Amino acid sequence: MELKNKKLSMDEFLRIRQEVLKQWPTGEGIDLEANVAYLKQIPEHKSFPAKLRWAKENGITLAQPRAGVALIEEHIELLNFLDKEGGADLLPSTIDSYTRQNKYNECERGITESRREGRSLLNGFPGVNHGVHGCKKVFEAVNLPLQARHGTPDARLLSEIIHAAGWTSNEGGGISYNIPYAKKVSLEKTITDWQYCDRLVGYYEEQGISINREPFGPLTGTLVPPSMSNAVAIIEALLAAEQGVKNITVGYGQCGNIVQDVAAIRALEEQCNEYLTAFGYKNVYLTTVFHQWMGGFPQDESKAFGVISLGAIAASLAGATKVIVKTPHEAYGVPTKEANAQGIRTTKMVLNLLREQKLPLSVQQINESRMIKAETQCIIDKVLELGDGDLAVGTVRGFEAGVLDIPFAPSVYNAGKMMPARDNDGAIRYLDFGNIPFSDDIKAFNRNKLEERAEFEGREVDFKMTIDDVYAVSKGNLIGRPE
C-alpha cells in the first residue's frame, strides 16, 4: 500500500486488523466493541489522559518510572511497590526485547524458564504472550494509570492487547521506535504500522474514550541536538493526530545544560501546538515528558542520584507534565525494585521542593528557544518540501537525504552524517551539519559556540570533542574536557 499521511478508513483498518490479530494466539478474538465497554468503565484515577490533564492544569510534574519483569504476579508486585514505596504517579510496563522484535516464541521460552528459575529471565514484561487476560490482570491489580513503554517497530498486536486490557497510554512512533532501535527495518513499514496503532486510538477516541500517545522523545539519547529530537517529536505528533489521536505527550531527553533543557521542552510544546493548529488538528490535548539523562551513567550510586536529581530539577523548572525517572542501577542494567523506588523518591523530593518554582525567563533562554525553533522549523519545512506536502513521504525522503539525521543511530536508513558536540556551557550544538539545510545564520551560531569552547580548551573544533562528550557524564562531568 502506498505510504501517505492520510487517516485510515475503518474498512482499511479492519482489513489490516484481521492479519494483525493472527500474529500470535493471544490476538484471537480481541473484540473492539467489548473493549469499548471495558474502557468506558475504568475509573477516572486510572485514566492516563485524565491524570495528565489534571497535572497540567495544576502545574504539577508527575513522576513515572520504567519497570517490567517476565511473570504477571511478580510484575504486579513490582508495580505496586513502585506506587506504594516509590511514590510513582504513573505506572509503566516496560516491554521485553523479544516482544519488541515480535519474537513471541522466545518470550514463551523466557516465561517458562523464569517460572522454573523463580526470577525474571526477560528484561521486561512480555505483554503479547500474556495477552489481554494477563494484561488486564495487571491493570486491575494496580491503582494508577498504566502505559506500555517499549521500542517496538511493529507494535500493532501489542497495542491491540494493552488497550483492550485498559492501559490508556502507549509510547512509540514510526520514527522513534525504528531509527534508534532497529538496524534494517524500513521507515515506510514502521510509519505504516504506527499509523495502525494511532488509528486504533483514533477509533477509541471516536467512541468517546481518551487514550494517550507518547512519541519517544530521546531517540538515541546520545547528544541529540534538541531541534533534531523536537522535529521528530512534532512529526510523530502530527502523524498521530491525522489518525485521530487527541491526547499526545511529546517528549525530550535531558541534555544537561539547564537553560537549553528548559528552553527545549518549552519550545517543543509551543511549536508542536503551532504545527497542530496550522495543520488543522483541533482539540488535541498536548502535554510534555522530560526524560532524565539517557546517556551513560556513573556506576557510583551516589553520583547516579546526582544525575537523577539534576533531571528532576530541570523537569520541574521547565514545567514538564511528566518526568521519566532513572535509577541508581542505570549503569548496570535492569534495576531492583528497591533501587527503582529510590530513584522515584529522590525525584519526588526534588519535585516537591521545586513545586512552586519555575525557571524565570532570561535573555539566554529566549535566545536558546528562538534558535531551537528556527532549526526545528528549517528541518520540518524541508521534510514537507521533500514530501511534496505529505509528511509521511517527506519523512522517508528526509532520512534518505540526511535532513533528518539522528546521531549514533543503528539504522541503515539513518545517514549518520550530522555530528553534535557540547559548547563551552555544555549546551549541545551541531559540529557537523551533514545534509541538514540550515541557514547561514544558524550554521554561524553553532560554529561560533563551538569555537568558544575550542579557544577555551586550546584545541580545534573536531570530532574528538564529540567523543569526549559521549563519555563525560559517566566519568562525572557534563563537558568532555581534554585530559
Ligand SMILES: CC[C@H]1O[C@@H](n2cnc3c(N)ncnc32)[C@H](O)[C@@H]1O
Ligand atoms: C529506554 C532505556 C531505559 O529503559 C530502562 N529499562 C529498560 N528495561 C527496564 C526494566 N525492565 N525495568 C526498568 N528499567 C528498564 C533502562 O535502564 C534505560 O534507562
